[in-house]
Amino acid sequence: MPDQSPIYELTLLLSTEAAEDVRAKILTEVEAAIERGGGSVVKKTAWGTRSLAYRIDREDDAEFHLFEITAPPALLTELSHNLRITDGVLRSRIIKAIPSPEGRAAEEPAGARASGRAAEEPAEARASGSSDPDSSAVREHVSPERGSI
Secondary structure, eight states, X not given: OOOOOOEEEEEEEEESSSOHHHHHHHHHHHHHHHHHTTOEEEEEEEEEEEEEEEEETTEEEEEEEEEEEEOOHHHHHHHHHHHHTOTTEEEEEEEXXXXXXXXXXXXXXXXHHHTHHHHHSOHHHHHHTOOOTXXXXXXXXXXXXXXXX
């Protein structure tokens, strides 16, 4: 299996008080920094201007952007530091992306997908042929003091 770099999500909250050209410059500089550092932008999404749940730097709204990137760890550290000190960036966060269920299904062997539900059921439930929650296997685990389900 080929070695794939993990995908990270970079979320940017840009100040709506900053001029449009300043916000555009921040976005192009972020993309350029990722490319220079040996990473790549897989996908970028502009979520537009949204109200914040709480005020950040005396601002009620922010322009949201999401980047899906691949990058070496050193680049992530440098990028995070640079975004913290950049005027016009209210918040930024880089997290490792969770693969989608479709992506995980493609990575599993065919036998694991076919037996996925069966592996989750208790052995007693499979032996009795029932996956009903009121089955005897479940009732055995209820203590008499606590009552029934």
